[in-house]
Amino acid sequence: MKRTCLSGLSPLTATRRVAQKSPLLVLPVKTSASQGRRSTGSLSQRPDAKHVSFPGAVKSAFCNTMRFEEPSTYPALSTYRAVDQHGEAVDPDFKPDLSDEAVVKLYRDMLTVSIMDLIMFDAQRQGRLSFYMVSAGEEAVSVGTASALEKEDVIFCQYREQGVFRQRGFTLADFMNQLVANRKDPGKGRNMPVHYGSRELNIHTISSPLATQLPQASGAAYALKIQRMQDPSIPPRVVAAYFGEGAASEGDFHAALNIAATRACPVIFICRNNGYAISTPTLEQYRGDGIASRGLGYGIETIRVDGNDFWAVREATKKARELALQDGGKPVLIEAMTYRVSHHSTSDDSFAYRARVEVEDWKRRDNPIARLRKWMENKGMWDENKEKEARDAIRREVLKAFSDAEREKKPPIRGMFEDVYETLTPDLEAQMKELREHLDEFPDEYDLSDFEGGRGSLDK
Amino acid sequence: MKSRSIRVLSRALTRPALVPPQSQSHAAAPTSQGQTQTRAHRQPQQQRPYSTHPPNARLNLPTDYGTTPLLAHSSQTALTNPELPAEARNGTTKRMNLFQAVNDALSIALAEDESVMIFGEDIAFGGVFRCTSKLADTYGAERVFNTPLTEQGIMGFAIGVAAEGMRPVAEIQFADYVYPAFDQLVNEAAKFRYRDGACGRSVGGLTVRMPCGGVGHGALYHSQSPESLFTHIPGLRVVMPRSPVQAKGLLLAAIRSNDPVVFMEPKILYRAAVEQVPTMPYTLPLSKAEVLKEGSDVTVISYGQPLYKCMAAIEQMEKTAGVKVELIDLRTIYPWDKETVFASVRKTGRCIVVHEAPVNAGVGAEIAAAIQEDAETFVRMEAPVMRVAGWSIHTPLLYETFNVPDVARIYKSIYKIMGF
Numbered sequence: 001m002k003r004t005c006l007s008g009l010s011p012l013t014a015t016r017r018v019a020q021k022s023p024l025l026v027l028p029v030k031t032s033a034s035q036g037r038r039s040t041g042s043l044s045q046r047p048d049a050k051h052v053s054f055p056g057a058v059k060s061a062f063c064n065t066m067r068f069e070e071p072s073t074y075p076a077l078s079t080y081r082a083v084d085q086h087g088e089a090v091d092p093d094f095k096p097d098l099s100d101e102a103v104v105k106l107y108r109d110m111l112t113v114s115i116m117d118l119i120m121f122d123a124q125r126q127g128r129l130s131f132y133m134v135s136a137g138e139e140a141v142s143v144g145t146a147s148a149l150e151k152e153d154v155i156f157c158q159y160r161e162q163g164v165f166r167q168r169g170f171t172l173a174d175f176m177n178q179l180v181a182n183r184k185d186p187g188k189g190r191n192m193p194v195h196y197g198s199r200e201l202n203i204h205t206i207s208s209p210l211a212t213q214l215p216q217a218s219g220a221a222y223a224l225k226i227q228r229m230q231d232p233s234i235p236p237r238v239v240a241a242y243f244g245e246g247a248a249s250e251g252d253f254h255a256a257l258n259i260a261a262t263r264a265c266p267v268i269f270i271c272r273n274n275g276y277a278i279s280t281p282t283l284e285q286y287r288g289d290g291i292a293s294r295g296l297g298y299g300i301e302t303i304r305v306d307g308n309d310f311w312a313v314r315e316a317t318k319k320a321r322e323l324a325l326q327d328g329g330k331p332v333l334i335e336a337m338t339y340r341v342s343h344h345s346t347s348d349d350s351f352a353y354r355a356r357v358e359v360e361d362w363k364r365r366d367n368p369i370a371r372l373r374k375w376m377e378n379k380g381m382w383d384e385n386k387e388k389e390a391r392d393a394i395r396r397e398v399l400k401a402f403s404d405a406e407r408e409k410k411p412p413i414r415g416m417f418e419d420v421y422e423t424l425t426p427d428l429e430a431q432m433k434e435l436r437e438h439l440d441e442f443p444d445e446y447d448l449s450d451f452e453g454g455r456g457s458l459d460k
Numbered sequence: 461m462k463s464r465s466i467r468v469l470s471r472a473l474t475r476p477a478l479v480p481p482q483s484q485s486h487a488a489a490p491t492s493q494g495q496t497q498t499r500a501h502r503q504p505q506q507q508r509p510y511s512t513h514p515p516n517a518r519l520n521l522p523t524d525y526g527t528t529p530l531l532a533h534s535s536q537t538a539l540t541n542p543e544l545p546a547e548a549r550n551g552t553t554k555r556m557n558l559f560q561a562v563n564d565a566l567s568i569a570l571a572e573d574e575s576v577m578i579f580g581e582d583i584a585f586g587g588v589f590r591c592t593s594k595l596a597d598t599y600g601a602e603r604v605f606n607t608p609l610t611e612q613g614i615m616g617f618a619i620g621v622a623a624e625g626m627r628p629v630a631e632i633q634f635a636d637y638v639y640p641a642f643d644q645l646v647n648e649a650a651k652f653r654y655r656d657g658a659c660g661r662s663v664g665g666l667t668v669r670m671p672c673g674g675v676g677h678g679a680l681y682h683s684q685s686p687e688s689l690f691t692h693i694p695g696l697r698v699v700m701p702r703s704p705v706q707a708k709g710l711l712l713a714a715i716r717s718n719d720p721v722v723f724m725e726p727k728i729l730y731r732a733a734v735e736q737v738p739t740m741p742y743t744l745p746l747s748k749a750e751v752l753k754e755g756s757d758v759t760v761i762s763y764g765q766p767l768y769k770c771m772a773a774i775e776q777m778e779k780t781a782g783v784k785v786e787l788i789d790l791r792t793i794y795p796w797d798k799e800t801v802f803a804s805v806r807k808t809g810r811c812i813v814v815h816e817a818p819v820n821a822g823v824g825a826e827i828a829a830a831i832q833e834d835a836e837t838f839v840r841m842e843a844p845v846m847r848v849a850g851w852s853i854h855t856p857l858l859y860e861t862f863n864v865p866d867v868a869r870i871y872k873s874i875y876k877i878m879g880f
Contacts, residue, residue: 130676131677181857189859190679190680190854190856191679191680192679192681195679195680207680207681208680208682209637209681246609247609249608249610249613250611251610251612251613251640252640277582278581279584279585280581280606284606285608285609286608347588352585413858413859415859416851416856416862417851417853420854425852427820427852428851431851431852435851435862438868438869438872441872442519442872444514445514445517445519445866445867446514446520446862447513447514447515451858
């Protein structure tokens with residue numbers, strides 16, 4: 001009888017069967033770093049063995065039916081929900097692990113990000129900012145995942161994760177100082193708006209190129225793992241790396257997952273699959289089963305969650321953090337399904353490539369903030385009055401922080417030459433002097449009044 | 461060897477004032493209506509962290525693209541361009557900005573040659589800078605299409621397409637994002653013909669377009685001018701147009717060229733630079749510089765957007781002191797037109813190179829070295845070659861004004877070189 005490859009034999013059970021049936025065959029199936037290296041010498045194969053022991057496919061059974069696997073015949077990976085769009089719990093095992101106050105705090109974080117987004121988008125339209133990016137529709141992904149991480153965990157963002165910053169303690173003043181690039185901006189006025197960073201909150205500063213953060217996250221996670229091996233008094237830490245489904249097309253994404261798997265790095269890859277990379281819909285971005293299916297391909301534990309469900313996102317991240325720290329560390333992939341409700345950025349008009357009605361439909365159907373609000377209302381911890389009060393208060397706070405930030409001076413122009421290297425090179429010192437002399441010679445040609453210290457900041 | 465006395469003489473001959481008098485355009489007093497308008501508009505502008513110009517500036521004024529002599533404001537000017545073929549000269553013109561001229565060239569290329577195809581991120585709906593508008597509708601999704609978001613993939617794909625005899629025009633959304641494609645460009649595209657030897661295959665059909673340069677608020681990752689990274693690579697032609705007329709003619713030349721071409725478009729000019737563009741298909745020569753303005757005392761060499769600032773500085777300098785400045789647009793940055801540059805510098809004895817990219821190991825270094833290596837040019841030098849370029853730093857948001865060459869810095873360099 002012909003046996004069909006893979007039929008009824010999951011890779012895991014296949015391994016176990018091999019081990020049972022062929023006690024002499026030593027299969028080095030566990031490949032976590034602590035297990036050491038796989039030796040080719042152990043790949044010996046008995047005559048008439050039912051399984052291949054190729055170095056590159058140690059668990060593969062022989063079959064005598066030639067059949068290509070068809071991705072379309074596999075069911076799509078399911079999408080985990082803890083709470084449905086009516087705010088009702090649908091996972092019988094789901095038990096909220098937060099106090100009412102803690103839930104309200106996280107809800108307010110989501111609300112804050114969403115209100116700040118609206119105000120700052122308009123501020124850009126008024127010419128008060130050069131650029132802005134909103135995260136409408138994705139507030140639960142950023143706030144929910146961040147809420148399940150520890151303060152010591154290290155984070156790499158893409159650029160649409162203001163909720164992560166907010167949840168970890170970034171104040172409205174912190175946001176505004178960066179957005180208007182004043183002297184309190186830790187980026188020293190060098191970066192575009194929304195390129196936040198915080199050493200205190202363990203979030204690396206945002207870089208515009210896509211997916212570059214992902215292999216870095218693998219490396220960072222490996223560093224954390226080694227540091228704990230060297231000093232067990234350090235608490236266990238993971239790295240969380242955020243990216244969009246578009247970024248997952250970059251070579252860096254694939255490199256990141258593969259190297260994290262082979263070096264067993266405690267890193268959680270968090271994909272915000274919002275349907276669009278600027279104008280490019282997912283159909284033109286990939287043809288497989290989303291981003292989650294790729295995690296399996298790299299041998300990484302993976303879950304797909306409903307990104308509009310704050311609780312699903314939080315629960316998945318909690319579990320992912322646990323997994324990432326097991327067996328000496330391993331990567332985990334979360335694909336959170338969302339919808340990019342707004343334009344890509346203030347530089348984009350998305351109605352040039354998608355119908356207005358499509359966006360309106362999505363907004364009406366489901367929204368992460370509305371869903372958590374319904375859940376809170378069902379539990380009796382929130383109501384219309386509280387909602388109104390919260391919104392009014394947040395709006396006032398945002399406007400005040402914005403206006404305070406605008407009143408601050410700009411950072412000293414000396415900052416343009418600093419941090420290229422650890423110290424100024426002779427070249428840079430000479431250039432700084434040249435600029436100082438030039439500004440002295442042509443004082444009317446440059447407006448330095450906003451910059452702290454004026455021309456003088458260029459002096460040694 | 462040049463004697464010191466000549467230098468002293470040259471110093472005595474031309475000594476312009478360091479600070480120019482109030483310029484005509486700026487002196488125009490605002491009307492009472494104008495004042496209220498200005499106030500209303502200035503309020504938010506003053507809060508802008510970018511694109512400011514100070515109230516008493518006489519040099520660093522916004523470029524007036526509506527009057528600059530570097531653009532063809534009339535049909536007649538456009539059609540008298542001696543580089544145009546007769547059919548184009550006898551045809552009509554259309555007012556276009558730079559992105560429309562790129563679009564026109566791409567449209568012509570797709571129409572005249574079915575081996576041309578256009579792809580990149582977000583190009584199907586027209587591209588983030590509208591350069592590819594309507595091309596997918598007109599020429600079909602087989603030849604005009606979005607790629608997934610992967611620059612290395614786009615470049616490798618384009619090389620494969622070109623290797624099999626097609627003429628791909630690949631778009632990298634911003635020059636700042638070309639680096640994942642660097643391996644494909646440097647190790648594959650540039651070496652393809654050399655490696656294949658007598659087998660004779662090449663990827664000459666390949667053109668890579670990318671927007672580059674500062675716009676006032678692009679910061680670290682939307683402002684870079686990485687041309688010198690490509691001019692260092694034998695096998696690549698590197699081109700940068702300064703205007704719509706050039707964009708159309710040079711892009712068509714790049715697409716028809718049998719060498720891979722890196723075509724860098726100064727994105728600040730996409731909408732700003734508007735001129736009359738001949739409607740017929742035409743090419744402009746690659747590796748040929750254009751003398752934009754003749755002069756006898758100094759040669760200023762640049763390419764792309766800084767040419768407009770050079771022109772403004774030169775106008776001020778010529779008004780202030782009787783200095784005659786020659787302005788050269790390099791157009792192709794590598795392999796560059798040494799003949800035109802040497803001829804000019806032999807005449808003037810002074811040379812300034814202006815570019816936005818950092819000064820270290822930039823295009824200015826290549827030109828200065830070539831000039832001093834050429835004995836016939838070197839002996840005529842009255843002063844060392846000067847460079848006005850970005851500092852050796854990254855491209856910072858708030859400080860772009862102080863980093864990229866501006867009119868005042870170019871003006872000062874002309875002043876300095878004349879006084880050497």
